[in-house]
Amino acid sequence: MDTDFPNAIYPTLKDRVVFITGGGSGIGAGLVGHFSAQGAAVTFVDVAEEPSLALVDAVAAAGYRRPDFIRCDLRDIEALRAAIATTAERHGPIRVLLNNAGNDDRHRTEDVTPAYWDDRMAVNVRHQFFAAQAVRPYMRDAGGGSIVNFGSITWMVGDPDCPAYVTAKAAITGMTRALARELGPERIRVNCMIPGWVMTERQVRLWLTPDGERQIAERQCLPDRLYPSDIARMALFLASEDSRMCTSQHFIVDGGWV
Known part of the structure; x- marks a missing residue:
């Protein structure tokens, strides 16, 4: 668990009900830890049960509010809706949604089939829309809320080795602006977080080669190095009332890559 928690405390996040997708590892685990450290009532979903349960125990052992974990494959929209409803039943209206889950598996254009394309859209963008749809009534009835959709700088730089992923991440920016305009009258803020190359365990294990190190030195x-805590700090701000007039924007945290 990333324990490099910020010095900043956001009083409006204490006891606030927060729902995080893909919270079991990587950037998501950093979000779970940081929001729990603020005293928020965190529920997260993930398909990987073992690391998610270990994260719950680690957060509690560190002395922070114990998060809830619900196993969920986000390609199953009905299961996602059920997890959101369960969260609201247990803790009250969801006021913060962090649409973090995604998968950046590498692929080449000539290898993409219609089934693979549809799966990449389901894994990377479709669930974000339906999670926002599901939390909207809770936020509206509670007087407002904050939705943070997670994109990526890959679509800005045009990464050549994952075109379906890049397409999905570009779509998130457009979806964010459309939702922000529609939900704004209900005081629901919708923003897009755009991380750079974050040094999660998966990224380091799979892709931080000597060539990757040189690319960071040349581009940033x-x-x-960027870590999950750097992304979580911006997410805390966007979720809190300190950012009450920030909506329909994208916030890039990439060390100056783009």
Whole structure:
């Protein structure tokens, strides 16, 4: 678990009901830890049960509010809706949605089939829309809320080795702006978080080669590495009332890559 928690405390996040997708590892695990450290009532979903249960125990052992975990394959929209309803029943109206889950498996255009394409859309963008749809009534009736959709800089730089993923991540920016316009009168803010190359365990294991290190040195303005805690700090701000007039925007945290 990423324990590099921020010094900033957001009083409006204490006891706030937060729903996080893909919270069992990587950036999502950082979100779970940081929001739990703020005293929020966190529920997260993930398809990987073992690391998710270990994360719950680690957060509690660190002395922070114990999060709830619900196993859910986000390609199953009915299961996602059920997890959101269960969260509201247990804790009250959801006021923060962090649409974090995604998968950046590498692929080439000539290898993509219609079934694979549809699966990449389901894994990376479709569930974000339906999660927002499901939390909307809770946020509206509670007087407002914050939805943070997670995109990626890959569509900005045009990464060549995952075109379906890049397409999905580009779509998230458009979806964010459309939802922000529609939901704004209900005081529901919708923003898009765009991380750069974050040093999760998966990224380091699969792709942080010497060539990758050179690419970071050449492309980032800042010499330091990005970690899940860097993304979580921006998410805390966007979820809190300190960002009450921020909506329909994308917030890039990439060390100056793009």
